Structure formats: structure tokens, C-alpha cells
Amino acid sequence: MSPYTPGEQPQSGKVIKLNTNENPYPPSPRVAEAIVSASNRLERYPDPLGTSFRIAASAALNVEPEMILCGNGSDDCLTILTRAFVGQHDRLRLPYPSYILYRTLAEIQSAQFEEVPLSPAYQLTDAFASPDPRVKLIYLPNPNSPTGTFIDHESILALADKMPCPIVVDEAYVDFAPKSAISLVKDNPKIIVTRTLSKSYALAGLRFGFLVAHPEIVRTLCKVKDSYNTDALSLAGATAAITDQAWLRNNVSRIRQTRDRMTISMRGLGFAVLDSHANFIWCTRADRPTKPIYEQLKTRGILVRYMNYPNWSDGLRISVGTDEQIEALLVVLKDIL
Amino acid sequence: MSPYTPGEQPQSGKVIKLNTNENPYPPSPRVAEAIVSASNRLERYPDPLGTSFRIAASAALNVEPEMILCGNGSDDCLTILTRAFVGQHDRLRLPYPSYILYRTLAEIQSAQFEEVPLSPAYQLTDAFASPDPRVKLIYLPNPNSPTGTFIDHESILALADKMPCPIVVDEAYVDFAPKSAISLVKDNPKIIVTRTLSKSYALAGLRFGFLVAHPEIVRTLCKVKDSYNTDALSLAGATAAITDQAWLRNNVSRIRQTRDRMTISMRGLGFAVLDSHANFIWCTRADRPTKPIYEQLKTRGILVRYMNYPNWSDGLRISVGTDEQIEALLVVLKDIL
Numbered sequence: 001m002s003p004y005t006p007g008e009q010p011q012s013g014k015v016i017k018l019n020t021n022e023n024p025y026p027p028s029p030r031v032a033e034a035i036v037s038a039s040n041r042l043e044r045y046p047d048p049l050g051t052s053f054r055i056a057a058s059a060a061l062n063v064e065p066e067m068i069l070c071g072n073g074s075d076d077c078l079t080i081l082t083r084a085f086v087g088q089h090d091r092l093r094l095p096y097p098s099y100i101l102y103r104t105l106a107e108i109q110s111a112q113f114e115e116v117p118l119s120p121a122y123q124l125t126d127a128f129a130s131p132d133p134r135v136k137l138i139y140l141p142n143p144n145s146p147t148g149t150f151i152d153h154e155s156i157l158a159l160a161d162k163m164p165c166p167i168v169v170d171e172a173y174v175d176f177a178p179k180s181a182i183s184l185v186k187d188n189p190k191i192i193v194t195r196t197l198s199k200s201y202a203l204a205g206l207r208f209g210f211l212v213a214h215p216e217i218v219r220t221l222c223k224v225k226d227s228y229n230t231d232a233l234s235l236a237g238a239t240a241a242i243t244d245q246a247w248l249r250n251n252v253s254r255i256r257q258t259r260d261r262m263t264i265s266m267r268g269l270g271f272a273v274l275d276s277h278a279n280f281i282w283c284t285r286a287d288r289p290t291k292p293i294y295e296q297l298k299t300r301g302i303l304v305r306y307m308n309y310p311n312w313s314d315g316l317r318i319s320v321g322t323d324e325q326i327e328a329l330l331v332v333l334k335d336i337l
Numbered sequence: 338m339s340p341y342t343p344g345e346q347p348q349s350g351k352v353i354k355l356n357t358n359e360n361p362y363p364p365s366p367r368v369a370e371a372i373v374s375a376s377n378r379l380e381r382y383p384d385p386l387g388t389s390f391r392i393a394a395s396a397a398l399n400v401e402p403e404m405i406l407c408g409n410g411s412d413d414c415l416t417i418l419t420r421a422f423v424g425q426h427d428r429l430r431l432p433y434p435s436y437i438l439y440r441t442l443a444e445i446q447s448a449q450f451e452e453v454p455l456s457p458a459y460q461l462t463d464a465f466a467s468p469d470p471r472v473k474l475i476y477l478p479n480p481n482s483p484t485g486t487f488i489d490h491e492s493i494l495a496l497a498d499k500m501p502c503p504i505v506v507d508e509a510y511v512d513f514a515p516k517s518a519i520s521l522v523k524d525n526p527k528i529i530v531t532r533t534l535s536k537s538y539a540l541a542g543l544r545f546g547f548l549v550a551h552p553e554i555v556r557t558l559c560k561v562k563d564s565y566n567t568d569a570l571s572l573a574g575a576t577a578a579i580t581d582q583a584w585l586r587n588n589v590s591r592i593r594q595t596r597d598r599m600t601i602s603m604r605g606l607g608f609a610v611l612d613s614h615a616n617f618i619w620c621t622r623a624d625r626p627t628k629p630i631y632e633q634l635k636t637r638g639i640l641v642r643y644m645n646y647p648n649w650s651d652g653l654r655i656s657v658g659t660d661e662q663i664e665a666l667l668v669v670l671k672d673i674l
Contacts (some may be wrong), residue, residue: 036376043542072563223441226416
């Protein structure tokens with residue numbers, strides 16, 4: 001089995017880190033306050049269901065608390081979903097190209113995965129919605145990685161109409177995109193939405209994610225999750241973060257502005273760049289290989305992610321940093337190219 | 338599937354909580370300091386392997402860092418082990434009576450479990466070591482729950498000699514017991530030890546556990562764990578906690594003293610109490626049912642754990658609290674009985 005390899009995480013040194021889609025800005029100051037306060041009773045077990053977060057997220061996202069399941073990162077939510085719905089030899093359906101972790105989740109479960117190519121405009125094709133009794137779960141990241149592209153909700157609803165199995169809309173990057181599918185869940189019990197606080201809430205270090213699903217599905221998933229899957233500090237921090245929607249909006253707005261400027265600048269340097277709805281951009285070149293560019297950037301102290309998808313493309317997935325970081329990237333790229 | 342049900346966790350109210358084996362004393366003050374310090378860079382992902390903890394634990398426990406795998410609580414370690422070694426229809430072997438969660442882990446994996454009764458002295462029998470190709474993993478909690486009894490290392494080594502599969506010695510409570518099996522791992526690659534910081538380190542709220550295994554096994558398990566399974570705050574807190582061995586020893590010493598006094602007092606009230614090597618005691622009665630005692634204690638604001646093991650016994654598992662808490666328990670019990 002080939003394990004999922006996350007982006008490099010140097011723990012020290014002066015590196016401009018644009019390889020794992022972290023947020024370049026700090027989280028809401030309410031988070032650290034809540035954590036300090038929670039650090040005084042660590043001898044007690046945390047609330048197994050994360051009630052404080054469910055209530056706060058319910059208010060922020062306009063869903064019932066019973067529709068929310070907390071996870072140790074959205075990876076934990078994805079793991080819980082895979083274990084709950086996909087048995088040995090069952091199948092997961094994924095778009096291609098897409099997030100590599102889904103394959104690993106299938107392999108750990110001794111399940112199969114089938115990757116259905118997206119259309120040239122990175123939308124769903126008829127093949128993606130073709131019924132197959134072996135398929136027990138569909139993963140649909142939206143926005144997608146590494147493309148940053150967005151699939152409209154009509155397509156998701158049409159998919160839910162045709163497929164008998166649950167559809168997990170992985171919205172890790174949705175706060176940078178036009179809209180969330182959370183509003184679809186209530187009337188479409190086959191749709192499950194996963195979210196993370198790692199990206200838009202600037203809390204990658206906290207490991208906190210959640211999913212939104214019909215209450216009955218949430219109750220079933222609770223049987224599969226570890227009893228205490230989120231710790232007291234993460235719960236306190238996540239609860240504080242989701243109540244500060246003004247901080248989120250401001251943070252997201254800055255990143256979107258940098259993203260759009262960065263897209264234009266990269267195109268000016270000869271890269272083909274997809275229009276992104278996430279906090280990263282996907283950059284390819286027809287005129288020269290991109291792997292040496294990644295390597296040269298690395299030697300110059302700038303980490304981006306080189307990714308190679310056979311039968312599709314290879315390229316650089318570059319996280320949106322601060323304006324200063326992107327300016328530094330552009331200066332080095334002009335020198336390299 | 339019947340989910341594992343953890344002990345009740347009231348999040349507020351004045352309750353004397355002796356039902357989930359939490360530590361009645363606070364953790365080392367270094368923990369909160371480390372957490373506050375780590376709360377300043379939460380926008381970055383944590384170290385996937387928890388290097389700081391591995392190095393600190395290596396020094397404290399005298400094993401190589403490469404033999405340590407960090408987990409989101411030792412439950413996460415148990416889940417990783419089960420997923421790595423036990424496929425659908427494979428078997429887990431467990432002692433009986435024992436920790437209920439193991440059954441749930443098998444069921445989530447669509448695996449079987451077989452419970453082999455312990456001897457009347459709560460030691461391993463020949464049946465526990467009888468080879469069976471269907472058995473892919475053995476769970477051996479030591480000290481055991483709910484009995485608090487301890488299995489000597491000669492028996493564990495003899496078991497490892499006879500069985501071809503890995504043996505997980507779950508040492509959640511070992512700091513309250515005579516000795517750890519960690520020293521056995523190096524020369525016996527079939528032995529894997531799991532530990533938690535929830536009990537002896539007074540960090541149940543932190544969700545931090547780890548396992549000690551041969552480096553090759555650790556590398557394999559890394560492929561199964563979530564990439565970032567421990568968050569930056571827990572990692573920082575756990576690293577600080579394990580470096581403060583003096584705090585641990587002092588804390589454990591107080592609990593052991595209370596435990597031994599409490600055992601004598603409970604026997605004085607007519608309970609049969611097993612000699613415990615953990616931070617709880619197992620109390621039964623021949624003269625009357627124990628469930629009503631649990632219920633009456635609950636109405637009086639004292640939570641203990643009532644457990645019923647068919648074909649063995651039912652009884653009360655009571656965590657060792659502070660001297661004041663145990664005094665309060667004894668006063669109420671005298672009134673009830």
C-alpha cells in the first residue's frame with residue numbers, strides 16, 4: 001500500500017511555505033483566549049460530542065446541532081465516513097484529478113476506488129453519475145484540489161438523484177468559493193458535507209473538522225468514531241473560531257484578493273493558471289517542465305507543491321500567501337525562468 | 338452494532354466523578370505553559386510524526402524515538418493497530434473480563450473477537466495461548482480493567498513465544514502498577530505496548546496516547562494513521578508532561594496511597610475488593626445487588642461505574658479520587674448500606 005504523503009512540513013528555518021494551503025494570517029484572537037481558559041481542567045475527559053461547537057456552528061451555519069459531527073480534522077471525518085460506508089472489496093468513486101488521500105482511505109479499508117475523469121471544464125460527466133451497485137460512497141471535493149475548480153449545486157443535486165449511495169461533498173476550501181452545499185443537506189439526506197478549520201479559519205495546527213449530515217446518519221457515524229475524538233483544547237478553540245465570522249470574512253477576503261492578483265501575475269510569467277475558488281492556484285506550463293521550477297524554488301527557500309497526475313497533467317499547486325510572500329515568489333520566479 | 342459507551346461525562350454541576358478513571362489532581366504546570374506557547378502558531382500544520390514528543394518520551398522511557406508512534410489518545414493507537422492487522426472476518430483475541438472497547442473495534446472492522454476467560458486469579462490460561470491462524474491480533478490490557486489485576490511479564494513472554502501474531506499490551510494504567518512491558522519490546526518484536534497520558538499524567542482532556550513497537554512496525558502503522566493525527570497543542574502539552582517525571586511520580590504515589598486505604602475501607606463496608614494495580618478498584622457484593630448502590634450514589638451526586646459482565650460478575654468500578662472525595666463516598670455509602 002502506498003501511504004498518503006502530505007506536503008513537507010519543515011518545523012524550523014526561514015521558509016516561505018506555500019505547499020500545504022495553510023492560511024498566512026493568524027486565527028481569531030478569541031481562539032487563543034479560549035484555549036488558555038480550557039487548559040485549566042485538562043485532567044477531565046472532553047465532551048464526546050463537542051456540544052459547545054455543535055451549538056456555535058449551528059448558529060453560524062444555520063443547521064441543527066444534531067446534523068453536526070465533530071472530527072479530529074476533516075481527515076478524521078473522511079476516515080469515519082469510509083469506515084462506516086465502505087467494506088472490504090466495496091468501491092469508492094472519485095473524480096480525477098482529485099485529492100490523493102481518498103485513494104489511501106480506500107486502500108486502508110481494503111476497498112477499491114474508481115477515478116472518473118472530470119470534463120475538460122472540470123465538471124461532472126454522465127459517467128460519474130452512472131449507477132453501480134459496488135459503489136458505496138462518492139467523494140466530491142468542492143472546490144476540487146489541485147484544480148481549485150468549482151462544481152455547481154445543480155450538478156450535485158442531479159448526482160444525488162441518480163446515485164443510491166451517500167455523496168460526500170468535501171468542502172475543505174469552500175469559504176474561498178461562491179457557496180456551500182450545507183444548505184442542500186436538509187432536503188437531500190444522501191448529501192454529506194465535510195469541512196475543516198485548517199484553511200479558512202487558519203487553524204491547521206488545531207486539527208478540527210466537522211461534517212454536516214442528516215441526524216440519523218450522524219448518530220450512525222457516532223458509533224464508528226473514537227469516543228473522545230476531539231480534545232478539550234481543540235474544541236474550545238474551534239468553538240471560539242466559528243463564532244468569529246467577521247474575522248473569517250476579513251481573512252478570506254484578503255486571500256481572495258491576493259489570489260486573483262497572483263493568478264494574473266503567474267499568467268504574465270507564462271504559466272497556464274486555472275481560475276481558482278480555493279486558497280491555492282494550479283499552475284502548468286506547455287513550454288518547459290515544472291518539476292525543476294519546484295526544485296529551484298525549494299533551494300531558494302520557497303516551498304510549493306509539485307504534483308504529477310498521470311494521463312492528465314503535472315504542475316505546481318501554490319498556496320495563496322501574504323502579498324509579501326507572493327511578491328517574493330514572483331521575484332524568484334522571474335530570476336529562474 | 339453496539340457502540341462502545343464511555344462513562345457519563347457531565348459537563349457541569351457539582352458531581353464527585355469517580356466513573357471514568359480520571360486523575361483527581363492537575364497535570365504538571367509545565368503543560369499549560371507549553372500549550373500557551375504553542376497557541377501562537379496554530380495556522381501551521383503540526384509535525385505529522387510528533388518528533389518533539391518522540392524525543393522526550395525516548396529519554397523518559399529509555400527506548401529509541403523510532404519505536405514511538407503518537408496517537409490522538411491511546412484509543413487512536415488501538416484503532417490504528419486494529420485497522421493495520423485485522424481484516425474483515427479475521428479475529429481478535431481478548432481476555433474476559435476486559436475493556437469493552439476492543440469488541441467495538443473488532444465490530445467496526447467487521448472482524449470477529451473471541452474472549453478467553455482469565456483464570457480465577459485473573460492470569461492467562463493455556464487457552465489464551467492456543468495457536469489459531471484466524472487470530473491476527475491479541476489485546477492484553479495490563480493492568481486489566483475492570484479488575485485492576487496485573488499479569489506478570491513471564492506470562493507475556495511465554496504468550497509471545499507461542500502466538501505468531503502481535504500482542505498489544507494496553508498499559509493505560511501501568512504507572513500505578515509494578516512495571517511496564519516497554520522494556521520487553523526491543524527483544525520481542527511481537528510485543529507492542531500502548532500508553533495514554535489520560536490517567537497517570539492527568540491529561541484526559543488532551544487526547545494523547547502513544548505506542549511503543551519495533552521501528553519497522555511503527556513505519557507500517559504510519560501508513561494507516563491520519564497524516565496529522567495529533568494536534569500542535571496536544572503535542573506541546575504531552576511533550577511537557579512526559580519530561581516532568583517528578584510530577585508524575587508524586588501524583589501516582591498519592592493515588593496509590595489513597596487506593597490502598599480506600600480498598601481497606603470498602604472491604605470494611607462489606608464489599609469484596611480485588612487488589613488493584615490501577616487507579617480504580619473493582620467492588621462486588623455477595624449479599625446484595627450493586628446496581629441500586631450505583632443509582633443511589635448517583636442521586637447523591639457521586640458517579641461511579643456500574644458494569645455487568647455476563648457469566649462473570651457485575652459490580653462497581655470506582656476511580657481513586659482525592660482523599661476528600663473518597664471520604665465523602667464512604668460517608669454516603671455508610672448511609673445507603
